Amino acid sequence: MDRRSVLKKTGLLAGAAIAGPSMLSLLHSCKNETRLTWQPEFFTVDEAKTVSTLMDTILPRTETPGALDVKVDMFIDKVISKTYDAMGQQYMRDEIAVFNADCTKDFGAIFIDLDEAKRIEILKEAEKTSGKFNPGIWGTTVGDQEPIGFYRSMKSMAIWAYFTSEEIGENVLNYDPVPGNYEGCIPLSDIGNRWSL
Amino acid sequence: MANYNIDAKKEVTYDAIVIGSGISGGWAAKELCEQGLKTLVLERGRIVEHVMDYPTMNLDPWDSELRGGLTPEQKKKHQVSIRSNWVSTDTAHFWADDEANPYTEVKPFLWLRGHQMGGRSLLWGKQTYRWSDLDFEANAKDGHGVDWPIRYKDIEPWYTHVEKFAGISGEPLGLPQLPDSHFLPPMELNCVEKHVKSRIEKEFDGRHLIIGRCAHLTVPHNGRGQCQNRNRCSRGCPYGAYFSSNSVTLPAAQATGNLTIRPFSIVQSIIYDEAKGKATGVRIIDAETNEDIEYSAKVIFCNASTLSTTQILLNSKSDRFENGLGNDSGELGHNLMDHTYRVGAMGKVEGFDDKYYKGRRPNGIYIPRYVNIDEKSKTDKFLRGFGFQGGGYRGGNPANIEDFGADYKDSILKPGPWEFFITGFAECLPYHDNQVNLNTDVLDKWGQPTLAIDAEFKANEKAANKQIQEDAVAMLQKSGLKDVIGFDNEHPPGYGVHEMGTARMGRNPKTSVLNGFNQVHAAKNVFVTDGACMTSSSCVNPSLTYMAITARAAYHAVSELKKMNL
Numbered sequence: 155m156d157r158r159s160v161l162k163k164t165g166l167l168a169g170a171a172i173a174g175p176s177m178l179s180l181l182h183s184c185k186n187e188t189r190l191t192w193q194p195e196f197f198t199v200d201e202a203k204t205v206s207t208l209m210d211t212i213l214p215r216t217e218t219p220g221a222l223d224v225k226v227d228m229f230i231d232k233v234i235s236k237t238y239d240a241m242g243q244q245y246m247r248d249e250i251a252v253f254n255a256d257c258t259k260d261f262g263a264i265f266i267d268l269d270e271a272k273r274i275e276i277l278k279e280a281e282k283t284s285g286k287f288n289p290g291i292w293g294t295t296v297g298d299q300e301p302i303g304f305y306r307s308m309k310s311m312a313i314w315a316y317f318t319s320e321e322i323g324e325n326v327l328n329y330d331p332v333p334g335n336y337e338g339c340i341p342l343s344d345i346g347n348r349w350s351l
Numbered sequence: 352m353a354n355y356n357i358d359a360k361k362e363v364t365y366d367a368i369v370i371g372s373g374i375s376g377g378w379a380a381k382e383l384c385e386q387g388l389k390t391l392v393l394e395r396g397r398i399v400e401h402v403m404d405y406p407t408m409n410l411d412p413w414d415s416e417l418r419g420g421l422t423p424e425q426k427k428k429h430q431v432s433i434r435s436n437w438v439s440t441d442t443a444h445f446w447a448d449d450e451a452n453p454y455t456e457v458k459p460f461l462w463l464r465g466h467q468m469g470g471r472s473l474l475w476g477k478q479t480y481r482w483s484d485l486d487f488e489a490n491a492k493d494g495h496g497v498d499w500p501i502r503y504k505d506i507e508p509w510y511t512h513v514e515k516f517a518g519i520s521g522e523p524l525g526l527p528q529l530p531d532s533h534f535l536p537p538m539e540l541n542c543v544e545k546h547v548k549s550r551i552e553k554e555f556d557g558r559h560l561i562i563g564r565c566a567h568l569t570v571p572h573n574g575r576g577q578c579q580n581r582n583r584c585s586r587g588c589p590y591g592a593y594f595s596s597n598s599v600t601l602p603a604a605q606a607t608g609n610l611t612i613r614p615f616s617i618v619q620s621i622i623y624d625e626a627k628g629k630a631t632g633v634r635i636i637d638a639e640t641n642e643d644i645e646y647s648a649k650v651i652f653c654n655a656s657t658l659s660t661t662q663i664l665l666n667s668k669s670d671r672f673e674n675g676l677g678n679d680s681g682e683l684g685h686n687l688m689d690h691t692y693r694v695g696a697m698g699k700v701e702g703f704d705d706k707y708y709k710g711r712r713p714n715g716i717y718i719p720r721y722v723n724i725d726e727k728s729k730t731d732k733f734l735r736g737f738g739f740q741g742g743g744y745r746g747g748n749p750a751n752i753e754d755f756g757a758d759y760k761d762s763i764l765k766p767g768p769w770e771f772f773i774t775g776f777a778e779c780l781p782y783h784d785n786q787v788n789l790n791t792d793v794l795d796k797w798g799q800p801t802l803a804i805d806a807e808f809k810a811n812e813k814a815a816n817k818q819i820q821e822d823a824v825a826m827l828q829k830s831g832l833k834d835v836i837g838f839d840n841e842h843p844p845g846y847g848v849h850e851m852g853t854a855r856m857g858r859n860p861k862t863s864v865l866n867g868f869n870q871v872h873a874a875k876n877v878f879v880t881d882g883a884c885m886t887s888s889s890c891v892n893p894s895l896t897y898m899a900i901t902a903r904a905a906y907h908a909v910s911e912l913k914k915m916n917l
């Protein structure tokens with residue numbers, strides 16, 4: 155347990171060191187001053203700001219690093235750039251545009267220009283309307299999958315990117331690349347967080 | 352390092368040729384080499400040396416740029432195999448190039464291939480179960496297909512033979528329909544699996560839930576290391592803890608000094624000499640240079656994988672065999688089978704939130720067949736039976752939780768709810784019209800005819816699937832699971848990756864391709880011992896049976912050679 159808390163603390167420090175203290179404040183700054191501190195491969199700067207802000211709202215920094223600390227937004231940009239075909243990429247652009255259009259319709263501004271309360275309101279609504287993933291076994295979804303909305307897909311990508319980042323995977327979650335034996339029934343309190351691999 | 356036939360000066364005459372280096376080909380090579388035959392293994396793909404050629408075996412997700420994501424180019428190259436959802440950057444190099452190797456789906460059929468030394472033995476699921484006389488007698492009893500020319504007693508010593516060398520872990524149960532193997536210690540059930548086991552065995556007379564029997568070492572065995580519970584098997588195991596040709600049979604064959612492996616060797620056809628009444632060798636195309644080369648040998652083992660073996664036989668035309676080598680019966684290419692797949696149930700398990708597990712056990716649970724095993728368990732809804740695989744784990748999808756923000760983020764760092772699932776594998780009857788044919792309209796990268804696959808599950812399999820789902824839901828509900836959902840993804844054949852048949856064994860040359868020792872009836876020095884030889888499909892995973900059948904046939908081949916019968 156001592157090892158875990160040490161790792162956790164180390165993780166937090168490392169996460170902070172990677173992202174720097176300025177990123178969150180930049181993203182939380184007011185209209186017209188929101189800047190992007192990285193160069194997207196796929197997104198336009200405005201799209202990237204939307205995605206970064208969305209990631210930060212879903213997985214903010216707490217005692218553990220947040221999505222932006224581990225560059226979830228940059229990774230998602232890379233994944234869309236390198237693994238999506240042209241149609242998938244266009245779909246993503248269109249969805250971001252629709253998301254911002256909805257924000258504008260409801261609150262008079264695009265997502266990044268809304269205050270935190272309004273962003274939360276938007277996402278609470280999106281939670282209700284963007285579908286749920288069917289369970290899967292062995293990598294395959296079971297049953298007929300209803301369409302998944304933009305918000306749920308982005309959230310899912312965010313969690314994937316977050317959990318598979320080195321910082322979270324090695325220092326926040328339980329990292330055990332070579333477990334050796336299998337123990338099928340042990341107290342959760344002996345482990346704490348979920349296994350990373 | 353193995354002896355490779357890749358030099359300019361090439362040996363072209365061997366005692367034996369083995370076509371393919373996967374699960375059955377590796378066994379053929381080992382047994383033939385150990386009995387003194389100079390053996391050439393022809394592999395259509397590249398060399399994959401154990402450990403040396405497992406580039407991703409130790410990578411964590413963050414070590415690869417896209418963390419498993421495939422580029423559009425990779426998706427195109429693996430356009431067929433990605434339908435299985437098993438291909439990622441960790442394993443893409445072990446899946447065949449689907450663009451270079453097209454086939455035609457007359458009806459939907461997923462053909463998953465591994466074109467490299469070791470074949471799909473690098474990628475397989477490693478579930479290993481003996482078949483029983485319930486399986487070997489099935490055709491004779493209900494009249495579907497032809498009778499197997501062998502019974503359990505014929506193959507039992509060969510199960511023992513291969514198990515002792517391969518290393519199979521599991522728990523003995525004494526069930527006649529699922530005979531026990533020679534087991535290494537079993538893997539462990541987790542607390543939820545133990546809970547469900549006790550409930551199912553209490554509520555349902557005659558049903559058992561056991562840890563999967565599998566080709567993973569649970570103790571060191573024959574110089575190989577035991578499983579470290581990393582569950583990164585399909586990238587190749589640095590410990591050699593699971594059975595693959597690369598880690599087990601090919602090194603044993605190599606140790607005899609009798610093995611030569613020739614990579615990039617696409618077998619175009621088997622050469623038949625009408626005067627001699629037997630095959631004299633094979634004709635290959637070098638996959639890299641397109642050069643045609645002939646190799647000769649006294650015996651030829653076909654282990655290219657079920658459909659590739661049949662493709663080679665169909666393409667081996669001569670005056671004597673106008674419709675393919677050994678096809679006097681007209682059954683070559685017919686009676687294709689697979690197990691039904693991805694039909695079952697899952698649910699949530701309450702009461703274990705304070706429990707977790709350690710290690711990523713590359714194995715699950717198994718529920719042996721319990722239907723149609725005797726008068727008492729007989730159903731009139733369908734013939735034959737099914738078994739279940741499954742498992743319990745802490746899962747859930749954090750993206751589905753209707754929340755976000757600080758508390759949400761901290762909460763998803765904890766393990767999700769316990770879930771448990773079972774998925775059935777039903778036996779497929781041998782139907783003559785489930786078939787493959789040579790397709791000269793679609794040629795592969797080397798100008799060779801390809802396969803058109805025309806197969807489907809029919810009423811009997813659909814009725815079994817219906818029962819699988821109903822039983823699965825009932826078992827999970829009776830076990831006290833919550834939110835139990837049944838599912839049937841209605842996968843077409845191929846998804847089970849247990850393709851069997853198309854060159855079946857039988858007692859009568861008029862209705863089968865192979866005899867009881869896997870010899871082509873009319874060309875007795877040609878042996879087929881991969882999945883193509885199967886006369887029925889059982890509901891039980893077939894790989895262990897391929898191993899045993901291959902070892903048995905190899906001993907027979909050597910014995911017949913010594914008697915000058917081949």
